[in-house]
Amino acid sequence: MEKIYLSDAGPKVSPAIYGFYRWYDEAGNSAATMERIINLCLELGINTFDHADIYGNYQCEELFGKAMRRKSFKRGDIVLFTKCGLVIPYPGQANVRIKHYDTSRKHILKSLENSLRRLKTDYIDIFLLNHFDPLANLEETALTLLQIKESGKVKNVGISNFSVFQHQLLSSYLKIPIVTNHIELNLLNTSALDNGQIDYIKQKYMRPLASAPLAEGRIASGKDIQAVRVRRALQEISPKYNADIESIAVAWLVKLGALPLIGTRSEQRIRNIANAFNIQLDSQDWYELYTASRRENHKQFVI
Numbered sequence: 564m565e566k567i568y569l570s571d572a573g574p575k576v577s578p579a580i581y582g583f584y585r586w587y588d589e590a591g592n593s594a595a596t597m598e599r600i601i602n603l604c605l606e607l608g609i610n611t612f613d614h615a616d617i618y619g620n621y622q623c624e625e626l627f628g629k630a631m632r633r634k635s636f637k638r639g640d641i642v643l644f645t646k647c648g649l650v651i652p653y654p655g656q657a658n659v660r661i662k663h664y665d666t667s668r669k670h671i672l673k674s675l676e677n678s679l680r681r682l683k684t685d686y687i688d689i690f691l692l693n694h695f696d697p698l699a700n701l702e703e704t705a706l707t708l709l710q711i712k713e714s715g716k717v718k719n720v721g722i723s724n725f726s727v728f729q730h731q732l733l734s735s736y737l738k739i740p741i742v743t744n745h746i747e748l749n750l751l752n753t754s755a756l757d758n759g760q761i762d763y764i765k766q767k768y769m770r771p772l773a774s775a776p777l778a779e780g781r782i783a784s785g786k787d788i789q790a791v792r793v794r795r796a797l798q799e800i801s802p803k804y805n806a807d808i809e810s811i812a813v814a815w816l817v818k819l820g821a822l823p824l825i826g827t828r829s830e831q832r833i834r835n836i837a838n839a840f841n842i843q844l845d846s847q848d849w850y851e852l853y854t855a856s857r858r859e860n861h862k863q864f865v866i
Contacts, residue, residue, distance in 0.1 A: 573742030
């Protein structure tokens, strides 16, 4: 995969990114699984990996760091994202009794140091705030983000799951650019096309980064009406491109300019996503799939 710029101010990344946001099953969170996934991604040209302090019940960063310490790959050959801000209860977090958000200076600095230690690296390519904290002192948050960037421990800053207004609000306090906003986007959830997220991301010269590109498997196996309808439309189109329906579903995102954020541990599903970049989806096929996704009571979307 040819590397592309994430934004006009951000680094080059692979056009597909692997994220560990679905690594919540401890039974599967092993060093062997981690290394297998990393090596498969690198084989396919995916060199960008997305972490958060909480992923895998606070284990994924450490597993990744151990894989890097074994020198399976070099730090300079990969791009690392990680994030903080979402705090969830876990046996190792005795002082956390409820899911909440925390983007205070103290929490950002502590999370960053922990991530650097667990990932066994001196810097993070992109450090993100994971959800907007309505209780945040935004002046303090913005100053902290600026300082960790100036320190060299963070090369760029980003956000995850921010609405347009939240994105604008944080930007108004920041003296440095936000280079990415991770949003959920797939053929079964196109709300980002309606609520202005896609438009604002593009206005800021960033590429939309689409989490759950295959709707956590619903596109292939979901039994709800929308999933069945979209799958039927994909199956009708697939012979034209000689491709798996999942590859076409991701090609739909790529046509929109989005970067898919892979979350599956299925090797075949990862390959299906990578194969999407070999598909040049026709514009009318794109709209046909969009229509299938949005149709309510047999009504098409209104232009």
